[in-house]
Amino acid sequence: MTDTPHRRGADRTEDIMRATLELGQEIGYAKLSMEAVAARAGAGKQTLYRRWPSKAALLFDSLxxxxxxxxxxxxxxxxxxxxxxxxxxxxxxxxxxxxxxxxxxxxxxxxxxxxxxxxxxxxxxxxxxxxxxxxxxxxxxxxxxxxxxxxxxxxxxxxxxxxxxxxxxxxxxxxxxxxxxxxxxxxxxxxxxxx
Amino acid sequence: MTDTPHRRGADRTEDIMRATLELGQEIGYAKLSMEAVAARAGAGKQTLYRRWPSKAALLFDSLxxxxxxxxxxxxxxxxxxxxxxxxxxxxxxxxxxxxxxxxxxxxxxxxxxxxxxxxxxxxxxxxxxxxxxxxxxxxxxxxxxxxxxxxxxxxxxxxxxxxxxxxxxxxxxxxxxxxxxxxxxxxxxxxxxxx
Structure with missing residues (x-):
């Protein structure tokens, strides 16, 4: 929850990591993709790739x-x-x-x-x-x-x-x-x- | 070594498994493929797939x-x-x-x-x-x-x-x-x- 229209960076990161774990649990690691996580988190794919070079790196931070x-x-x-x-x-x-x-x-x-x-x-x-x-x-x-x-x-x-x-x-x-x-x-x- | 023009099944299997280990050592598991093993062993791709459903199964038998x-x-x-x-x-x-x-x-x-x-x-x-x-x-x-x-x-x-x-x-x-x-x-x- 925030009262600015754009969520701040830290919130964004939390959303993305939460989406990674949720989606990972639902569809398994093999089917997990940066695109699917971005969609679930309501974030741009570029936002994810700026921080994480791969889905493995994103998953590791999320874990x-x-x-x-x-x-x-x-x-x-x-x-x-x-x-x-x-x-x-x-x-x-x-x-x-x-x-x-x-x-x-x-x-x-x-x-x-x-x-x-x-x-x-x-x-x-x-x-x-x-x-x-x-x-x-x-x-x-x-x-x-x-x-x-x-x-x-x-x-x-x-x-x-x-x-x-x-x-x-x-x-x-x-x-x-x-x-x-x-x-x-x-x-x-x-x-x-x-x- | 055999004196028939077609190697027998057991020999073939040995050739294929040896080729799997050789190639695997050379190029690593990620790049290993059924096609490449077939080519190295001088066997048809179908011969490999008849016996092994995947490269992981072929590798396991070879190991x-x-x-x-x-x-x-x-x-x-x-x-x-x-x-x-x-x-x-x-x-x-x-x-x-x-x-x-x-x-x-x-x-x-x-x-x-x-x-x-x-x-x-x-x-x-x-x-x-x-x-x-x-x-x-x-x-x-x-x-x-x-x-x-x-x-x-x-x-x-x-x-x-x-x-x-x-x-x-x-x-x-x-x-x-x-x-x-x-x-x-x-x-x-x-x-x-x-x-």
Missing amino acids: LSVNGPALDYPDTGDIVADLRAQIHSAVDLLARPPVGPLFKALIGEAQHDPQIAAALNERFIAPQADKTVARLKTARDQGQLSPAFVLDLAMAILSGPLYFQLLITQEPLTHEYVDRILDALLTGIGPTHAY | LSVNGPALDYPDTGDIVADLRAQIHSAVDLLARPPVGPLFKALIGEAQHDPQIAAALNERFIAPQADKTVARLKTARDQGQLSPAFVLDLAMAILSGPLYFQLLITQEPLTHEYVDRILDALLTGIGPTHAY
């Missing part, structure tokens, strides 16, 4: 716009509870519409578009890894994790099984699944119970 | 043809040595040309093509999971692994971090990386050293 603080780690002092809460949020966000199928499609694009792969890492994976490492470091310093746990592997170990389910087996990604994975990771595969 | 026994698990009696050896083989096969980039592209396709996703699971992932579970079960029965280790999660836990590196961060997938991951998984994340 990031709904991501926000949902994937921050709580710090209740209990690392297991906090990891569980964060991973449940990640599952709720990344595995369900509207984000889920479009996020999967974007990762598909990243397999043959190095710019999308780089953006995915710089703007989503790396910031998530930084948050993960910071929360785990606190817990390790408090003796809540193995002192041997190598933090730079944390993202791969904690989220690898989640992406495996999302991208490879494509079976339902549930809270129960990630709970079982987290329990197994805490215990370790080796012969002695760790946790 | 499976080079996979073979490389991803079997040795059984030397030492599960850590055997896991390490198998994962090294997987890295050598899945992360390097000719298979690596084409395998990545195929997983990209699986994000919007349910038939490719189903084939990937039925013909590659599920058989690998069966082998993995069989080898780990023997080791668990021999007390070499945690009795609590839930075998149906083994593929996700062991190969999730590998796919994370291959598909998401796209950083080099090396023996050193998977060795460090394996050590961390054996120890577990929890506070007590398990291994």
Whole structure:
């Protein structure tokens, strides 16, 4: 809502990103086009292309716009509870519409578009890894994790099984699944119970 | 080599799959086409389409043809040595040309093509999971692994971090990386050293 006849730039951007997610959810990534998003948002195609070089770039910004603080780690002092809460949020966000199928499609694009792969890492994976490492470091310093746990592997170990389910087996990604994975990771595969 | 003027069906299939991998490596998956493979293999386009409905299906069969026994698990009696050896083989096969980039592209396709996703699971992932579970079960029965280790999660836990590196961060997938991951998984994340 605005009282000027022309919506301002920031509003426009929000409209366009909202239209991208709505349309993407309705027709799927393959059929999504800059033209269709422009029409849905009531914007000119040039307006879209001035800001986003491709529909993948537009989709990525749109996905990031709904991501926000949902994937921050709580710090209740209990690392297991906090990891569980964060991973449940990640599952709720990344595995369900509207984000889920479009996020999967974007990762598909990243397999043959190095710019999308780089953006995915710089703007989503790396910031998530930084948050993960910071929360785990606190817990390790408090003796809540193995002192041997190598933090730079944390993202791969904690989220690898989640992406495996999302991208490879494509079976339902549930809270129960990630709970079982987290329990197994805490215990370790080796012969002695760790946790 | 054959002494009949027309190559037999099996030879033809091999020629076509070899041409697919060669061309795929040269020009990349995006530019690969049924026409170009047919021309390279000296076969008719119809011959290809009779057997494979799409270039993704043709590529998948071609990739499976080079996979073979490389991803079997040795059984030397030492599960850590055997896991390490198998994962090294997987890295050598899945992360390097000719298979690596084409395998990545195929997983990209699986994000919007349910038939490719189903084939990937039925013909590659599920058989690998069966082998993995069989080898780990023997080791668990021999007390070499945690009795609590839930075998149906083994593929996700062991190969999730590998796919994370291959598909998401796209950083080099090396023996050193998977060795460090394996050590961390054996120890577990929890506070007590398990291994």
